[in-house]
Amino acid sequence: MENTPLYDALTSFAAQNPLRLHMPGHKGKPLPGLDNLAAIDFTELPPTGNLFEGGGAIGEAEALWAEAFRMESCLFLTGGSTQGVLAALTLACQPGDTVLLDRGSHRSAYNALALLDLKPVYLDRPWLARAGVTGPISPERVEEQLTAHPEIKALCITSPTYYGVLSDLPALAEVMHRHGGVLVVDGAHGAHLPFLGDYGLSEADLLVASAHKTLPAPGQSALLFSNGAFSHADLRRAASIYGSSSPSYPMMAALDLCRAHMLEGGGEAYSRTAEEVARLRERFPALTEQDAPLDPTRLVLCAPDGYAAQEALEAQNVWPEMADGGHVVLIPTCADGRSDFARLEEALRQVALGPCPGYPAPTVPPEMALTPRQALFVPRKSLPLEQAEGQVAVCQVAPYPPGVPVIAPGERVNKKSIAYLKQIGYNTLEDVSVAVL
Numbered sequence: 001m002e003n004t005p006l007y008d009a010l011t012s013f014a015a016q017n018p019l020r021l022h023m024p025g026h027k028g029k030p031l032p033g034l035d036n037l038a039a040i041d042f043t044e045l046p047p048t049g050n051l052f053e054g055g056g057a058i059g060e061a062e063a064l065w066a067e068a069f070r071m072e073s074c075l076f077l078t079g080g081s082t083q084g085v086l087a088a089l090t091l092a093c094q095p096g097d098t099v100l101l102d103r104g105s106h107r108s109a110y111n112a113l114a115l116l117d118l119k120p121v122y123l124d125r126p127w128l129a130r131a132g133v134t135g136p137i138s139p140e141r142v143e144e145q146l147t148a149h150p151e152i153k154a155l156c157i158t159s160p161t162y163y164g165v166l167s168d169l170p171a172l173a174e175v176m177h178r179h180g181g182v183l184v185v186d187g188a189h190g191a192h193l194p195f196l197g198d199y200g201l202s203e204a205d206l207l208v209a210s211a212h213k214t215l216p217a218p219g220q221s222a223l224l225f226s227n228g229a230f231s232h233a234d235l236r237r238a239a240s241i242y243g244s245s246s247p248s249y250p251m252m253a254a255l256d257l258c259r260a261h262m263l264e265g266g267g268e269a270y271s272r273t274a275e276e277v278a279r280l281r282e283r284f285p286a287l288t289e290q291d292a293p294l295d296p297t298r299l300v301l302c303a304p305d306g307y308a309a310q311e312a313l314e315a316q317n318v319w320p321e322m323a324d325g326g327h328v329v330l331i332p333t334c335a336d337g338r339s340d341f342a343r344l345e346e347a348l349r350q351v352a353l354g355p356c357p358g359y360p361a362p363t364v365p366p367e368m369a370l371t372p373r374q375a376l377f378v379p380r381k382s383l384p385l386e387q388a389e390g391q392v393a394v395c396q397v398a399p400y401p402p403g404v405p406v407i408a409p410g411e412r413v414n415k416k417s418i419a420y421l422k423q424i425g426y427n428t429l430e431d432v433s434v435a436v437l
């Protein structure tokens, strides 16, 4: 076939045999049972069932996932955790409600604020200066915010973070439930954790997990779980707002196969991956459990220049998930075997790693001048950040680290934020979108 630029780019990159330390979690290795996608690519018919009507074989497959996660119900998502976060916040809040939101949330949560017209109270995280990342959410801080803002209906946090930092979900659930609120956990990066041990994910009222990020499952496949407070019909109703009315059957079948694989040997393979990661964390400068409670399989290397370290790996055909000024983030999964780890270790020997540069703690969020919803729909223009002082941002300015928006949509850009961004090396000549008021 001629003139297939994307297909050609992907196949020629794959032929280069890159060591994939990024998502999807299958790492380009065959997904058994999925070699002929067309054969199982159906539409809603009596034998195939209907995702958003519930029941049937899809319902049975979802129930098995719920059991594996010790949750009451599960819904398959074909639009990634993005669809799950939007659906979860739709269920947890009514338009106009106040939500306590992890300031480090993914943009899907910020989009949910705008779509649902929610009022955010932002929850900061402690800054781990030595590690150069934000730490776990503090239950005490949550309690303080709930006392100061008794109108808060839900808490939405990310655990684990991109850097693998885990929060104490049982403690957060206890605080939240004592105050009559709902705990939504964006566990997009933690779909593998229940196959490794008890990381408290089942304490969430609503839990979102991206199968495709850390499990052998195709891009966009994800899961939404509920624990009692919301029925399966609730999950279907909310997720259908944001999902295609023609969800992919191969993707749903892949979720079914993925769970079976994880229970039949994938979990043990993941334990071996955790052992390899523990060994590499000792051998090379990396975030460790001494810094914060961590996902045992996320490998975050520390480097005086994270971008240079990333490039040095790529030059050896080793491809990280991402880098920031002081880290390189790798996503090893159960699909990485002994030879992959040996290849990684060999490559790491050639890279300048070491303590990450000292970053100052994130600044206090600026004043909110527009609601997130107003910020989404207001007319806008682009300006270099350096010239945006006094303007209201309608986008996020969220460099890594800290990975939390220094400026969130609706906030007025101030001198302090610009100075902070400059200090951490952000290019303040880069354009940001601001409101035309």
Ligand SMILES: Cc1ncc(COP(=O)(O)O)c(C=O)c1O
Binding pocket: 079, 080, 081, 082, 083, 085, 105, 106, 108, 158, 162, 186, 188, 189, 210, 220, 222
């Ligand atoms: C914390 C977090 N939540 C949600 C998402 C969205 O997940 P997906 O890409 O599966 O839609 C991401 C994506 O990177 C993420 O990092």
